[in-house]
Amino acid sequence: VEERLIFEYDHHDRTAVDVPAIEPYEDRLGGLRRTGAVGLPGLAEPQVVRHYTRLSQKNYGIDTGLFPLGSCTMKYNPRLNEKAARMAGLADIHPFQPVSTVQGALELMDTLSHWLKQLTGMPAVALSPAAGAHGELCGVMAIRAAMDARGENRTTILVPESAHGTNPATAAICGYVVESIPAEESGRVSAEAVKAKLGPHVAAVMITNPNTCGLFEPEMIEISRIVHEAGAYVYMDGANFNAVVGRIRIADLGVDAMHINLHKTFSTPHGGGGPGSGPTVLSAALAPYAPVPYVVRDDKGFRLVELERDADGDAKPFGRMKGYHGQFGMFVRALAYMLALGKDGLQQVSGDAVLNANYLYARLADVLSASFEGPVMHEALFDDRFLKDTGVTTLDFAKALIDEGYHPMTMYFPLVVHGALLMEPTETESKAALDQFIDAVRGLAERAKAGDAEYFRQAPVHTPRRRLDETLAARKPVLRWTPPES
Amino acid sequence: VEERLIFEYDHHDRTAVDVPAIEPYEDRLGGLRRTGAVGLPGLAEPQVVRHYTRLSQKNYGIDTGLFPLGSCTMKYNPRLNEKAARMAGLADIHPFQPVSTVQGALELMDTLSHWLKQLTGMPAVALSPAAGAHGELCGVMAIRAAMDARGENRTTILVPESAHGTNPATAAICGYVVESIPAEESGRVSAEAVKAKLGPHVAAVMITNPNTCGLFEPEMIEISRIVHEAGAYVYMDGANFNAVVGRIRIADLGVDAMHINLHKTFSTPHGGGGPGSGPTVLSAALAPYAPVPYVVRDDKGFRLVELERDADGDAKPFGRMKGYHGQFGMFVRALAYMLALGKDGLQQVSGDAVLNANYLYARLADVLSASFEGPVMHEALFDDRFLKDTGVTTLDFAKALIDEGYHPMTMYFPLVVHGALLMEPTETESKAALDQFIDAVRGLAERAKAGDAEYFRQAPVHTPRRRLDETLAARKPVLRWTPPES
Amino acid sequence: MRFLPLTADDRQAMLAAIGAESVDALYRDVPAAARHPEAIDLPNQKTELQVERAMAALAAKNLNCSQAAAFLGAGNYRHHTPAALDYLIQRGEFLTAYTPYQPEIAQGTLQVLFEFQTQVALMTGMEVANASMYDGATACAEAAAMAQRITKRKKVLVSGGVHPHFADTTDTFLKFTGVDVEILPPDAMGLEDLIGRVDDDLACVIVQTPGFFGHLKDFSALAEAVHEAGALLVVATTEPLSLGLLKTPGEMGADIVVAEGQSLALPAGFGGPGVGLFASRSKYLRQMPGRLCGETVDVDGKRGFVLTLSTREQHIRREKATSNICTNSGLVATAFSIHMTLLGEKGFTGLADYNHARAVEAARRLAAVPGVKVLSSTFFNEFAIAFDASAAAVVEALAAKNVLAGVPASRFYPTYPELDGVLLVAVTEMNSDEDLDALVAGLKEVLS
Amino acid sequence: MRFLPLTADDRQAMLAAIGAESVDALYRDVPAAARHPEAIDLPNQKTELQVERAMAALAAKNLNCSQAAAFLGAGNYRHHTPAALDYLIQRGEFLTAYTPYQPEIAQGTLQVLFEFQTQVALMTGMEVANASMYDGATACAEAAAMAQRITKRKKVLVSGGVHPHFADTTDTFLKFTGVDVEILPPDAMGLEDLIGRVDDDLACVIVQTPGFFGHLKDFSALAEAVHEAGALLVVATTEPLSLGLLKTPGEMGADIVVAEGQSLALPAGFGGPGVGLFASRSKYLRQMPGRLCGETVDVDGKRGFVLTLSTREQHIRREKATSNICTNSGLVATAFSIHMTLLGEKGFTGLADYNHARAVEAARRLAAVPGVKVLSSTFFNEFAIAFDASAAAVVEALAAKNVLAGVPASRFYPTYPELDGVLLVAVTEMNSDEDLDALVAGLKEVLS
Structure with a gap:
């Protein structure tokens, strides 16, 4: 049974939310009462529940199967975290209650900060960024503020070509020119290549580590050293922190700013595209510029500095990045996750994540084309050389995996190899699940090499929809339902 | 991807429930500590969540589609009821706390009783029966206790042949001989037929009303009159109460006992086969024999009579039917439902349920074979005459409906017609949903008449499993997993 | 009304299709004498917020166990419910499914039931188990009835260590069919001699482990005596977690094992719903009550x-x-099965061990309270203590301090004055050290 | 550890397959100098029960709004969350999905987003909407940046009726790119003249309805002036429910509409996460930020x-x-969309009307309290009152009585002494008559 759009349910006098009867009253709308209808449909509660239940069944999630989407850290989301986030004392509190009535909330934020600082060795953290890209923005704005404070007008940020697209976009939003650093043959960034681009015009280097090829940057400490020497700052993209959590002190890499995706490493759910949360740890050099709001503990308890003008001590906040006090609901989930795992558990997390990725890498290297030499970190990168002359593309290959019951890996990213296939199993997959997945991938690789290109071109066939016409969607955008002309 | 049995996951030292470390201690087990392993598998939390998520997706529920299962009242289960049942003050209370600490729970039971008594006009209700059949047992035991109190040793209970199988089974369990009353050509039971079987050996008549043909028994008042005249009692099976709730005073039909399935009329979820709840309303004649426990209100608040010996006043409880105090969690859900609907809403419920059933009946009568003349109540009965000479059976027809995206109707019940198809849409289906269903049924009926028997014999084809070999299952019962021989 | 999708227009259109004038006309078979008067004395519909608040108001009139130091057992135990469990059983595909009569679209529920049956058989040490009964007490009654069907005998002997609700329910269930159910007096000291009472008229003997007063016993010798007499041994359990630590009823020679599964499935829930576990030897399969799920192709x-x-x-x-x-109790069985899967071998045996360790510690500390005597020499996670005061009064006094100290035996046995000072104390992983401190301090104060 | 399915045996077997000696060996690219010392000063793993209790302990240190008479708004509003909504967004297929990059297995999320975009467009009276932003404040900043891209101008004017967080976020977002963001002083009386400030350097003017202090205004004339100057009008909203009762921004001539959607999606949640709504005229489509979901075949x-x-x-x-x-904020957008579907035309407009009626009643009663003046002549469900005392101190005093009376304007504007006695009071369907009684009584007492 096909599921209609809600707008295609017959419009009527129905609702799933009854409202008490209203006594006649004199309004205070100043003549601005709406005159026309909004145009919303009317569904009863049973219809609504069925509509969304059916729609949900057309989705694939971590809960339904292996989700080896490289760079996205699709790990299991513990249900307790959802329960904790719904405790009345954590959910039904208002951002503008007197702080005396939300000491638990502020303590929670302070505790989360403590964990993030301990895990990275960094002296400060800005909690409010709403996602990874927003955390990047926080870091780069702090860099910009620090440069302004130094009275320097540096114009450029260096970004390796393997970086996530958000890195250059963020730099540009902050008014910087972006210069690219080429990758080495080995998939890594060399200190030498960075050095070649450094100069007094460079404000910062943004480097992803472990990088998007799934490799640790072995020259990171040296890179940081020369960047600092050149008077610039080091931004490290922490999207792949899951590979190293509990094992590496970020501070010791010479990092000045790094965002941490709570929705990756600390398991807050992706939810079909967010909400995320991207707290940004900062070095002593950048800490004073951290945005408002932030939590301070003094002898009377916790308080919240919400306004730039209220900042005390050395603090010179560069401003405010979003409404209210950050993604509090995500803080709750992440802290519950951290408490559950603890130090020892988090170390096991990164170890198992790396082990799982290397296992995939080892078991698939003979049939796919491994792009670089390992060991890899949390994800394994392959390219499309193994598909050469088969008539099968990376896209075809990925879509065929859907028919095997899997979410495809990340395709065509990073850009440094041709036809990339990037797989990140995460630590929450069992060996048995990986073996099953490996068998499926091997089977497909053999099928491709055997010349059955047509099979791949047809895939997927077992899904609610088959391949969708993305060109049409972009050429003639239909972005909303409109009533049929009558 | 096929979902293994949990026992087929590799057995290991894994668990999804961590237990704190235990200091060495001296046990008090008296040498009865188990020696061998239990033999349970070990799964981590992500594996468990995925296992059951995938299994759930192989189920059909009200939330996923129309569920026209006759006699089962598969109506929408409001989510608020689940939420209410999980409020700590209603879920985390113990049956043996001092009653002074559970006054809210007892008030809830008293309020539910009040609603059930008001809706039926009956003077008493026993809340503890755990399901419909258990409620029948309660009623028949009360009848038996009343007969014993009267010093009469009547041996027989009359049951119409259209009754649910639980009716004769219940009578037998209480030590009664069951005699069948034949149905009229019209699908109803006549007072005359009852009269023909009545005599001093008859303890009671058990009659389902509205009956399993979906019809109201028009001679019910007369039947009750003659049964009472013969010194016997009237048990009315209330499984179909949804058709008449808020519209008919059961007391005025002359009923002595009737169970009410909270999991039908009052929308507590079926949950794949229970738990149910079957409170039984009782006439003044039977009320004294109601089982323990029951709630009493006095000037100090509510109290609970838990033991036969504590019964006061006229009460002579026939005993205890189950552990603790009844299906409290179901009481919570049912009361939340009743409060939500209210008197006016419940009247609309029965009206809409009957309207929906009659609409189905009217729209399908020309292609299926309507068994009896309407108007029907909450369900519509068809038989297999329309399939005559098509080579398609009722079973085939029902299975073909699965491929259309629907749960089949009840098949081969009631037994009074050949190849029965019993459809109960309930009031929570929209007209549009019914129209879609009607189109599907009509399409299949036409297809059957067009001679495409093979299509029906193959059905279903779009399901996780196709037709299962029930004979094999019964001939060689495999009722549990056993480890493969190694 | 938010649950009802028909609109006024729909109703008109449908009546027209039916050819009826009004909905009332569809009720024409109903005698006017039985029609409800317009004014039933009940309120009209409410918004969801109003209903939620009404239910919350009732909830607020109870002292819930999470607000107290709660040591309540007597057949109903509080264990921690993993969040994943409660999420999974709320999924609409489990929650709103019917009994799986259409197996093609019910493989989810059916596989769960098959796994449930296997888990119950493994835990109890029996060969087969059914897909659940209403609760432990009714399962016990059904076991006695089954024994009667098998042996064709009309006498049942129930140990004084069996939960009184199990005993009473069994009595009620069988008495109308002329079966004589003899229930022995409460066995607070665990000294009851059953073997001496076994005779050839018995259909079955029903015992419980751990006993209602906490005692653990090996029923192997009893099983032999019972079998020799041609009768069946029914072993009941009200705390299935104990099976993670104890020799199984199957090993002891039980013919039928029944249990209340609530403790591993659901919160205390004021005692209902629960889930009845029912396991047996496979030779009695065709006499077993209840639904069974089987494998096929x-x-x-x-x-x-x-x-x-x-x-x-x-x-x-x-x-x-x-x-x-x-x-039956399908969804609770599903909850039970999911919890057992979450626990697995390691969690199930480990949690049982932890419960026992906590109870041993609690018994040690309570024994040190002046005036308190621990009656149960052996126990799992619940034991009986005795003191020279009314247990009911002590419990009431401590409840005012948010300590729910236990269940007084007199609640079940008011006519046994020697049990007036007996209190059943259950200790699980839910009881923190602070809870135990509060109990000890409270008892000291009240008893001094 | 319960989240980790690898066993010790698995790890050994996998290392063997890899040909590595240990997991540590896989980290060989990591310089030793950056390895964590063994002893990070953090605790080890905890059981689920321990974590649950730790979180509950933090929760218990907050006064949650359901324990109080709460009249808090200032951009974050408490509405009743239907139980069905919270159930649906917890379904794993929504909760644990990723951004729908593989449309064949993400039609669920994608259809929801398409429906969401349509709902937002309809509510705001605009032509197109995107699939959400982080929150209202960042959406506002993105709107200003978009206006700057379209007009190539470097000046933004922000009304003093705009939420200060929206204004500050916009300023922060743009200042590093050399855009001049002028934020007007707080407009507590709703008397601000914007038309007089419009000039040809402006990229956009940003206004809000209802205003931060509650006032409702018709921006039609302003829109004309702005358009005449070649600039864009951005209309912000922090209470989308108001759109059920008010003339839409689209009707008034807005070019971009941004809003915080929290109030119809989630509980107050201490302010995060929220969901940014972003709608625009379709001619600006290709300059819109954020994801878009489109129909195809x-x-x-x-x-x-x-x-x-x-x-x-x-x-x-x-x-x-x-x-x-x-x-972005996919799951919150899903929650918003489900709530809008539950409400539908009747529920959305009815609930808005009911909120306004309650607020009108509250304003009437508060106006009668000696010393209290209602500042907002027009409003939706929130209005400003003023009295001759520190609003912050009054709020603190009433909080001790479990009355959360409102949000003091001084929290945002500490440097405006004339706002010290100004309190924002929000009234929704969550406020019972008893709540209002408590507020009135409390204010009377504190102000007397």
Whole structure:
């Protein structure tokens, strides 16, 4: 049974939310009462529940199967975290209650900060960024503020070509020119290549580590050293922190700013595209510029500095990045996750994540084309050389995996190899699940090499929809339902 | 991807429930500590969540589609009821706390009783029966206790042949001989037929009303009159109460006992086969024999009579039917439902349920074979005459409906017609949903008449499993997993 | 009204299609004398917020166990419910499914039931288990009835260590069929001699482990005596977690094992719903009550599951059925099974061990309270203590301090004055050290 | 550890397959100098029960709004969350899905987003909407940046009726790119003249309805003036429920509408996460930030949905992208959309009307309290009152009585002494008559 759009349910006098009867009253709308209808449909509660239940069944999630989407850290989301986030004392509190009535909330934020600082060795953290890209923005704005404070007008940020697209976009939003650093043959960034681009015009280097090829940057400490020497700052993209959590002190890499995706490493759910949360740890050099709001503990308890003008001590906040006090609901989930795992558990997390990725890498290297030499970190990168002359593309290959019951890996990213296939199993997959997945991938690789290109071109066939016409969607955008002309 | 049995996951030292470390201690087990392993598998939390998520997706529920299962009242289960049942003050209370600490729970039971008594006009209700059949047992035991109190040793209970199988089974369990009353050509039971079987050996008549043909028994008042005249009692099976709730005073039909399935009329979820709840309303004649426990209100608040010996006043409880105090969690859900609907809403419920059933009946009568003349109540009965000479059976027809995206109707019940198809849409289906269903049924009926028997014999084809070999299952019962021989 | 999708227009259109003038006209078979008067004395519909608040107001009139130091057992135990469990059973596909009569679209529920049956059989050490009964007490009654069907005998002996609700329910269930159910007096000291009472008229003997007063016993010798007399041994359990630590009833020679599964499935919930576990030797399979799920194959040869052996059931056998049970406790069985899967071998045995360790510690500390005597020499996670005061009064006094100290034996046995000072104290992983401190301090104060 | 399925045996077998000696060996690219010392000063793993209790202990240190008479707004509003909504967004298929980059197995999320975009467009009276931003404040900043891209101008004017967090976020977002953001002083009386400030340097003017202090205004004339000057009008909203009762921004001539959607999606949640609504005229489509879901067909010709126009986004455009936003607020958008579907036309407009009626009643009663003046002549469900005392101190005093009386304006504007006695009072369907009684009584007492 096909599921209609809600707008295609017959419009009527129905609702799933009854409202008490209203006594006649004199309004205070100043003549601005709406005159026309909004145009919303009317569904009863049973219809609504069925509509969304059916729609949900057309989705694939971590809960339904292996989700080896490289760079996205699709790990299991513990249900307790959802329960904790719904405790009345954590959910039904208002951002503008007197702080005396939300000491638990502020303590929670302070505790989360403590964990993030301990895990990275960094002296400060800005909690409010709403996602990874927003955390990047926080870091780069702090860099910009620090440069302004130094009275320097540096114009450029260096970004390796393997970086996530958000890195250059963020730099540009902050008014910087972006210069690219080429990758080495080995998939890594060399200190030498960075050095070649450094100069007094460079404000910062943004480097992803472990990088998007799934490799640790072995020259990171040296890179940081020369960047600092050149008077610039080091931004490290922490999207792949899951590979190293509990094992590496970020501070010791010479990092000045790094965002941490709570929705990756600390398991807050992706939810079909967010909400995320991207707290940004900062070095002593950048800490004073951290945005408002932030939590301070003094002898009377916790308080919240919400306004730039209220900042005390050395603090010179560069401003405010979003409404209210950050993604509090995500803080709750992440802290519950951290408490559950603890130090020892988090170390096991990164170890198992790396082990799982290397296992995939080892078991698939003979049939796919491994792009670089390992060991890899949390994800394994392959390219499309193994598909050469088969008539099968990376896209075809990925879509065929859907028919095997899997979410495809990340395709065509990073850009440094041709036809990339990037797989990140995460630590929450069992060996048995990986073996099953490996068998499926091997089977497909053999099928491709055997010349059955047509099979791949047809895939997927077992899904609610088959391949969708993305060109049409972009050429003639239909972005909303409109009533049929009558 | 096929979902293994949990026992087929590799057995290991894994668990999804961590237990704190235990200091060495001296046990008090008296040498009865188990020696061998239990033999349970070990799964981590992500594996468990995925296992059951995938299994759930192989189920059909009200939330996923129309569920026209006759006699089962598969109506929408409001989510608020689940939420209410999980409020700590209603879920985390113990049956043996001092009653002074559970006054809210007892008030809830008293309020539910009040609603059930008001809706039926009956003077008493026993809340503890755990399901419909258990409620029948309660009623028949009360009848038996009343007969014993009267010093009469009547041996027989009359049951119409259209009754649910639980009716004769219940009578037998209480030590009664069951005699069948034949149905009229019209699908109803006549007072005359009852009269023909009545005599001093008859303890009671058990009659389902509205009956399993979906019809109201028009001679019910007369039947009750003659049964009472013969010194016997009237048990009315209330499984179909949804058709008449808020519209008919059961007391005025002359009923002595009737169970009410909270999991039908009052929308507590079926949950794949229970738990149910079957409170039984009782006439003044039977009320004294109601089982323990029951709630009493006095000037100090509510109290609970838990033991036969504590019964006061006229009460002579026939005993205890189950552990603790009844299906409290179901009481919570049912009361939340009743409060939500209210008197006016419940009247609309029965009206809409009957309207929906009659609409189905009217729209399908020309292609299926309507068994009896309407108007029907909450369900519509068809038989297999329309399939005559098509080579398609009722079973085939029902299975073909699965491929259309629907749960089949009840098949081969009631037994009074050949190849029965019993459809109960309930009031929570929209007209549009019914129209879609009607189109599907009509399409299949036409297809059957067009001679495409093979299509029906193959059905279903779009399901996780196709037709299962029930004979094999019964001939060689495999009722549990056993480890493969190694 | 938010649950009802028909609109006024729909109703008109549908009446027109039916050819009826009004909905009332569809009720024409109903005698006017039985029509409800317009004014039933009940309120009208409420918004969701109003209902939520009404229910919350009732909830607020209870002292919930999470607000107290709660040591309540007597057949109903509080264990921690993993969040994943409660999420999974709320999924609409489990929650709003019916009994799996259409196996092609019910493989989810059916596989769960098959796994449940296997878990119950493994835990109890028995060969087969059914897909659940209403609760432990009714399962016990059904076990006695089954023993009667098998042996054709009309006498049942119930130990004084069996939960009184199990005993009373069994009595109620059988008395109308002329079976004599003898219930022995409460066995607070665990000294009851059952072997001496076994005779050739017995259909079965029913015992419980851990006993109602906490005692653990090896029923192996009793089993032999019972079998020799041609009767069956029914072993009941009200705390299935104990099976993670104790020798199984199966090993002891039980013929039927029944249990209340609530403790591993649901919160205390004021005692209902629960789930009855029912396991037996396979030779008695066809006399077992309740639904059974069995393995089979589909037309494509793929493994699948179906409800089976329904020829025992009332749908087909009617008055000759093994039981009248129809709706059982499917969703609670699902919860139980999911919890057992979450626990697994390691969690199940580990949690049992932890419960026992906590109870041993609690017994040690309570024994040190002046005036308190621990009656149970052996126990699992619940034991009886005695003191020279009314246990009911002590409990009431401590409840005012948010300590729910236990269940007074007198609640079940008011006519046994020697039990007035006996309190059942249950200790699980839910009891923190602070809870235990509060109990000890409270008892000291009240008893001094 | 319960989340980790690898066993010790698995790890050994996998290392063997890899040909590595240990997991540590896999980290050989990591310099020793950056390895964590063994002893990070953090605790080890905890059981689920321990974590649950730790979180509950933190929760208990907050006064939650359901324990109080709460009249808090200032951009974050408490409405009743239907139980069905919270159930549906917890379904794993929504909760644990990723951004729908593989449309064949993400039609659920995609259809929801398409419906969401349509709902937002209809509510705001605009032509198109995107699939969400982080929150209202960042959406506002993105709107200003979009206006700057469209007009190529470097000046933004922000009304003193705009939420200060929206204003400050916009300022922060733009200041590093050399855009001059002028934020007008707080407009507590609603008397601000904007038309007089419009000039040809402006990229946009940003206004809000209802205003931060509650006032309702018709921006039609302003829109004309702004358009005449070649600039854009951005209309912000922090209470989307108001759109059920008020003339839409679209009708008034807005070019971009941004809103915080929290109030119809989630509980107060201490302010985060929220969801940014972003709607615009379709002629500006290609300058819109954020993800867009579009309708298309699959190879079988069936209607389906995909993310589209991603050439605007950073994945492809990198430093030339319209925004750096990637992860947005998908699940909150889903919650918002489900709530709007539950409400429907009747519920949405009815609930808005009811909120206003309650607020009118509250304003009437508060106006009668000696010393209290209602500042807002027009309002929706929130209005400003003033009295001759520190609003912050009054709020603190009433909090001790479990009355959360409102939000003091001084929290945002400490440097405006004339606002010291100004309190924002929000009234929704969550406020019972008893709540209002408590507020009135409390204010009377504290102000006397």
